[in-house]
Amino acid sequence: MRAAKFGALFLTSLAFLLLTGCFGSRETDETGYILAMGIDKGEKDNMVVTVSIANTKAIAGMTGPGGGIGGARNTLVQSVETYGPLTSLEQFDTAVSRHLSLLHTKAYIFSEEFAREGLESWFGTLSRYYELRATSYVFVCRGKAKDFLEKNQPPLEISPTKQYEIIGNLYKSHGLYQSNMFKDFYQHIKSWTTGPSLPLVAIHEGGLETAKPGYNKGGELGGGKYVAGEVPISGENKAQFCGTAVFLSDKMVGTLNGEETRYYLMLRGEFNNGFIIISYPLVPENALGLIVHQARSPKYATTINDDGTVTIDVDIYLEADLAGTLSNVDFESTDVIPIIEGAFSSHVQQECQRLINRTQKEFKSDICGFGEQVKGHFWTVQPWREFNWNQKYPEAAVNVTAHTRIRRTGLKLKTSPVWEGGE
Amino acid sequence: MSILNNLLKMITYQENTDREGFVLEETADDGHAARQSEPSPESEAVPQYGEKASAGRRAFKKPVRPANKAGCKPRRIEDGSVAGEGRPDQASCQAKSEQPANNLSVSASLEENREIVGKLYGLPVNRDIVVRDIVIGASPAINGFIVFIDGLVDKSVQDLLIQALMFFAVRPAPPEKGKLAAYVKDRLLPGNQVSVQSRFRDVLDAVNYGDTALFLEGCAEAVLVETKGWEHRSVERPTIEQMVRGPQEAFGETLRSNTALVRKLVKNENLTTEFLNVGARNRVNVAVMYMRDLADPALVAEVKRRVGSIKTDFIVDSGMLEEFIQENPYNLNPTIMATERPDRVAASIIDGKVALAVDGSPFVLIMPVTMYEMLHTGEEIYSRWQFGTFIRYLRALAFYLAFLLPGFYLAVILFHHEMIPTELLLAIAGNREKVPFPSLIEVLLMEISFELIREAGLRIPGVMGSTIGIVGALILGQAAVQANIVSPILVILVAVTGLSSFAIPYYSLAFALRIYRFFYIILGATLGVFGIAAGLFTQAILTANLKSFGVPYLAPAGPRTVAGADVVARLPVFFHENRPDYLNPQDITRQPEVSRGWLIRKDGGKDN
The missing domain is CATH 3.30.300.210 (Nutrient germinant receptor protein C, domain 3)
Structure with a gap:
């Protein structure tokens, strides 16, 4: 009787193992973590998908004797021209030795050109995929998302994920851009009450020459009169986050600059803190x-x-x-x-x-x-x-x-x- | 027809007589009778309670197994055979009544007694038994001899006794020789515990336990004088259950001093110490301690029934006894607590529990206990209640970490990458890049190394043990990381797990968790968090099913009963108004609702 009981128990546990176990497991060193995915309009196919894959060895400081930060890059950026974002993952697997995972993708970056054509179908596809995290941030890139991912090398952060996470919260201290997660944006696309919007990002290649005239020189007040890509900053990192892309339904229709984004946040009740300049009567x-x-x-x-x-x-x-x-x-x-x-x-x-x-x-x-x-x-x-x-x-x-x-x-x-x- | 009969026979319930199970070999009444035939002074001290207990004992009647009774025929020693002849295969079924000396009475003839003693002890081969002839200086002089075991007796006490008999016994001898023993006991011997026995069994028990037996010419009784005085460890500080605040005494190997240590803390005439004998060969004394006016009589009866029913030849430590009397020996969790601290035993006895002290074992068993009590040390009560509560919560955390952490790590790292913050995952993944093993092997490697260090640290001789243990752990961990055998995060993880398991105060429970940990490692590595959840579910059910002397192991949480002020949180002592409900004590109230009398002001506080 006891033997039968043990037998039953053993069979049950074996069934557990065979029916559900082992197959879902994947070691960390078999996985490539996509930290950010950029989507541009393709020339011959639908789109150009660019992924930034974490180089975990470099991030953990394990490359060579001198540590990883100075040596290998922390991310590996690759692009493919393809039909859709999920197809691209398979295509990347032909060139990357790891299973590419979207589980830790912090940012989806769509180029402005692509966003103006409508995002609904791609959001629908991605949101159905079981590896998607609906809490990822979504940005619209002025210019090519591919360029953005290639050139965005935050010098202060070891990995770009931290950059996106901090950026996602930093708007609270100035309001020059907003923060929108995948789920919020997708919900607003479908909403009958609220129009969608996304923060703007861009690569600013130049230096100070994009500056606009100041208050005393006949220009506007405030530091937020720019959109991303125009803010006159010279320095190491070329990536900029400023302003808002405005959507009508799922198509981008225009941009707000940083200053306007503040009032936009105020009207929504999400403005947290910011330095506003007014003219003293x-x-x-x-x-x-x-x-x-x-x-x-x-x-x-x-x-x-x-x-x-x-x-x-x-x-x-x-x-x-x-x-x-x-x-x-x-x-x-x-x-x-x-x-x-x-x-x-x-x-x-x-x-x-x-x-x-x-x-x-x-x-x-x-x-x-x-x-x-x-x-x-x-x-x-x-x-x-x-x-x-x-x-x-x-x-x-x-x-x-x-x-x-x-x-x-x-x-x-x-x-x-x-x-x-x-x- | 015979086929039908055979079929019927197959489906009819038949007791399995081949295997040692949990069916007692002897009914409760048998055991009771056996003990009544050899009353000890202690049990006589509480006759009334003993009666009560025996009534309860009958309620726990278990089926008799006739086959075993038949296969174990009593052996008599009329033929003069001695103990050494007992065949080993009979030892397992030996009851006390079958030992050679049991029914032998002390003879009136000194020579005959000497012969019997010689035979029983195997003299003169047996060299540490001393038989010394003396002449008592009464008039007329009386011949006699004393028997004792060298090394077990206190020589100074013995010298005093011999002196008293040989030199100072100048009174006239009593007319009737039969009453000589009583006369010697009453008039001549200054020893503090002297008794007169007529059966060799009792004489032998006393001599084997360090007493000195005095046989007198013409007297069919022997005088037993208490001369115990063997070498033993003195009362020392606890070595396993150390603490910062509270009494720093620990039990030793001597039963009487252990019981005295408890009695020193419980100065109450209701504290009862009964003695039982276990172990057919080594006849170890087991003290059952409880409060006569607090402990549930049914509980006391059950403890005595279980201990009394044990038939084995040899018990040295309370750990062996524990295994004999606990309800669920197949479950990993211990259901009886062993402690080396008299203050814990005293506190438990005052709660209405029963303690079992085994002679020669510095660990006293407490029963019944719940799992929550195994996570207590008693120190929480001695330090301030906030500290105690903090420590308890910390320990609760340690409890879960100790068996879940490595399994959970594996589950997350293999199945649920999304559960870890990205930065942490990237750090873990990066550090694992150079490790050539799968995570499961890596974890097992580390865990087994840690267990090895633990075991080796205990076994390494002498003072270098603990040092080598720690150094070994450090060096091994560091070297393993540098050689890229394991990832540094895993070293931290194993260290935290190890620390957590050391934070579990009760060694047996910590040991159980150490083993559970490996189950969870396998579950986590094969089924992920689902496996861990399934494991926890199963473990919770199995644990909730346990009972310690009838008390549910997870009381008062599962099943829910009155929680009291001292389960997980430790409320201030003045809130500890009741004894634990699940113990069913005779008096549930520990203190009145207002236990701090000084708070009640006669003037209603106007004086302020």
Whole structure:
């Protein structure tokens, strides 16, 4: 009896092994981890897929006696012209000795040219694949994604994955680009309420020559007036992250620069922190820098008028600290602060309105997600879909009110005037 | 017809008489009778409780196995045969009643007694048995001899006794020679424990245990004087269960001093120490200690029933006894706890548990125990409750790491690459690039090396043992990494696993986890996290099925009962109001709800 029991137990465990075990296992040294995948438009076939495969030996510092960082490259970049992203994995396997895995792919980078033709079918394909991580970041590359992957060698990071992860969170400290994961973007493509958007990346080959004229030279305020690839930076790493690609449905229709991206984030309630420069009304020639936080989520009030048009009132709540004060005014004084607050509020309102106008007139895409609020007026999905928000959005009236407070004056409590000599 | 009969016979239940199972060879009543035939002073001290216990004992009747009883016919020694003639094949079925001396009475003739003693001890071949003739200086002088074992007796005590008998016994001898023994005991001998016995079995037991037997001419009884005094280790610090705070005494090899160590901590007349004899050949004394007014009588009866029923020839350590009396010897988990610390035994006894001390073993068994108690050290109670709770949680973590970590590592590294953060995975993968083995072999290699170091560290003679163990581990790990035999991450992993298993306070439980670990390594490497989950499920079921003297091993969590203040978290001592519920103690209350009397102010706190 006992022997029979043990026999049954043994057979069961053997069945476990034979039916489910062993076959799914794959050693780390049989696997090549694709850290980033770039997709460009192909000339003869659908696309050019570029993958950046982790060179784990170099990353772990195991190449040669001197350590890996100076020696071999941490990533191996390869491209193939192919039909689709999954086919490309097989094609790469003919040249790479490892099974290529998408399990740790941190970034999918689509070229602008490719994005303008529509991404839905490729996102559908990828999201069905069991190795896909829906928490990967997605970027749109101005120029070729292939170039981006080849030239992006973050000097501070050992592997590019860390770069993407940090970039994915760094937007919170300035808001010059946003962060969108695979799942969010795919959801927005299918959404009837929110238009999709993606952060912009590019390779900037030049140096400082792309700089635009500054505030005192007749140009715009702020450091975010650029999109990726234009920011006048000279230095080692050529990759830049700045601005937003705006989509209508799954097709890219335009770009926002860094500054506009901030107001975009503010309207969505995702703006975390940033340095915003405004013009100070009392001394207009000197700009005033503020460190701005979103104090609380925006409040939306929506009305559907009798004629079917929609009115949306957005209240934005911001807090600011005094930061860059070029003029010698006692900004800390309680008389001055309301003036700054007024100027700052009107600046934010103006910029937000300008952004909304662009999305309504130029892009016709509700990337700020106002539809999410309007949807509340409908009890069921069918009337909401019949209402056809995406058609109505360009005609909607959006009023933005900014409520701003200067909470802190930085480390200074009082500014004394400069002694201007004894006359 | 015969075919039908054969078929019927095949499907009818028949007890398997060929194999040693868990069916007792002897009914409870047999064992009881055997013990009653040789009462010890200790068991006489608590006659009332013994009665109670025997009532409970009958409730645990087990089927008799007739075949064995028949195959083990009692041997008498009327023919004068001596113990040494016992055939080895009969040793296994020997009961106490079959030893040669059992039914032999002390003779009135001194010469006859001398002859019997000589035969029983195999004199004069047997050289450490001393038979010394004396003449008691009473008037008229009485001839006699004393028997003792050289080395087991305290010579100074013995000298005193002989002196008393030979020089100072100047009183007149009593008229009736039959009462001589009682007279000597009452009037002549200053020894602190003196008894009079008439059966050779009792005399031999006492002499074998270091007493001195005095035979007198014309008296059919022997006087037994307590002269125990052999070389032994003194009370030392605990070597296995070390701790920072709390008593630093450990048990030794002497039963009486072990029981005294407990009694020193439990100064209560209800603490009962019963003695049982186990081991047909070496007749080791086993002390059963419990609180008469706390321990569940059924529990005490069951402990005594199990110990009393054991038929074996030789028991040296409590570890052997443990295996004989535990319910689930096939499961890896121990269900009886052994400790070398009197304070733990005392605390358990006060909880209503039973302790078994085996003569010659510095580890005292505590029963019943739950797995949670095996993760306690007692030190948590001595240090502040926050510290105790912290340590307990740390230990809970160590418990899981000790058997799951390598298996889980393999599962993740082979099946679930997506579970590790990318950077870590790349670091692990990069370090594994030069390793020529599959991960499973790599882990097994390291684990087995670690086990080797552990075992070798114990066996390496002398003081260099621990040093070589540590150095060996360090050098081996470093060299293995440099030679690209294993990856450095794995060395860390094995080290953490090893540390975790050392953090399990009870050695047997830690050992069980060490073995479980290999199961999980195989499961993790073949089935991934699914295998680990399946293994955990199976292990949880098997463990929940265990019982320690009727108490579920996972109580109070599985099955859920009243948790109390001292299971995983250790609440402040003034919340420990009840004894553990699963022990079913006679008095569940340990202290009143307000145990800190000083908190109650007579003036209602107005004085402040």
